[in-house]
Amino acid sequence: MSKSAFFRFYGELNDFLPSQKGQQQVRYEFSGSPAIKDAIQALGVPQVEVFLIQVNGEPTDFAYNINIDDQVSVYPLITKFTVEENPIQRKPILGLRFVLDCHLGKLARHLRMLGFDTLYRNDIHDDEIVKLAELEDRIVLTRDLAILKCNAVTHGYYPRSQDPEKQLEEIITRFDLMSHIRPFSRCMDCNGYLENVEKELITHKLEPLTRSHFDEFLQCDGCGKVYWKGSHYERMCERLGWE
CATH class of the missing domain: 3.10.20.30 (Beta-grasp domain)
Known part of the structure; x- marks a missing residue:
């Protein structure tokens, strides 16, 4: 019945x-x-x-x-409703580290640009995402609801927008990331760490206009990609309301 x-x-x-x-x-x-x-x-x-x-x-x-x-x-999770005791007990997030599904590549680059440890591959499988979330205490970001319904996933979010920049704004709000942003500390391509590098050591990798207009550079300790604070960085600052 x-x-x-x-x-x-x-x-x-x-x-x-x-x-x-x-x-x-x-x-x-x-x-x-x-x-x-x-x-x-x-x-x-x-x-x-x-x-x-x-x-x-x-x-x-x-x-x-x-x-x-x-x-x-x-x-x-975002609610003005408060209770003295909430029986739902979640494992605390030990670090603001993320793992993203294969459809969120641009969001992954944005998060890395802001300095967040973000795992992403365009061939990553659902079971691997769940395993990484469980073993490395990572927050799952996905537009696949089946992943978020797995028992092993304790922290995650489904981006509502399909626009990567609006998705980034959602994530910053949901996980209160503003005070944790460390721009240009991670590689947008491989998630490696960025380190200061002397211009003379990477001049051969630069286009003529970049060589003439910029003097401060960073280089990924993983893939070797070189970064500088150009127009992309300026647009990011403007969008986030930074000086």
């Missing part, structure tokens, strides 16, 4: 629901006594996006087993 519970998702969690089900109560039919985490993800919302769950007005965790006619409220 089918049983029902009733879910209401708040804020940006509605981004994961069909438009006809968003911003309203959703009936969830079930048999047995499924965990509330499974129900939330079956309705389309990945658990990493959830901050707080209330059942019949009381906070609960992901292991709670749904009962008939439960009234469930689910709140996103």
Whole structure:
């Protein structure tokens, strides 16, 4: 016999629901006594996006087993709603390190440009992303909801925009990155560290206009690529509101 519970998702969690089900109560039919985490993800919302769950007005965790006619409220990570105790306990993020799926190459370059340890390959597989997230405490950024629904993924985010610069703004806001930005400390191509290098040592790699207009350079300790603070850097500063 089918049983029902009733879910209401708040804020940006509605981004994961069909438009006809968003911003309203959703009936969830079930048999047995499924965990509330499974129900939330079956309705389309990945658990990493959830901050707080209330059942019949009381906070609960992901292991709670749904009962008939439960009234469930689910709140996103970014919310003005506060509680004294939240049963959902997440493993703390030990470092702001990221791993991205194969569709987010431009976002990966932007994050590296701001100095964040960002793993990305255009041939990386889903299971490798999950493994790296688990073993190296990395935050998963992906537009593949199946990855974010894996139990091993404890921290992640689904960029709403498809524009890389707007995606970057989303990530900076979500993970409060502004105070952690260290521009031009990592290579945009390989994620290696950048080190100061004397102009004389890399002159042969520079175009004539670059040689004549710039004197300070950085070089990747991995792939050897050379960087300088040109127009790309200036556009980034302007977008982030830096002097």
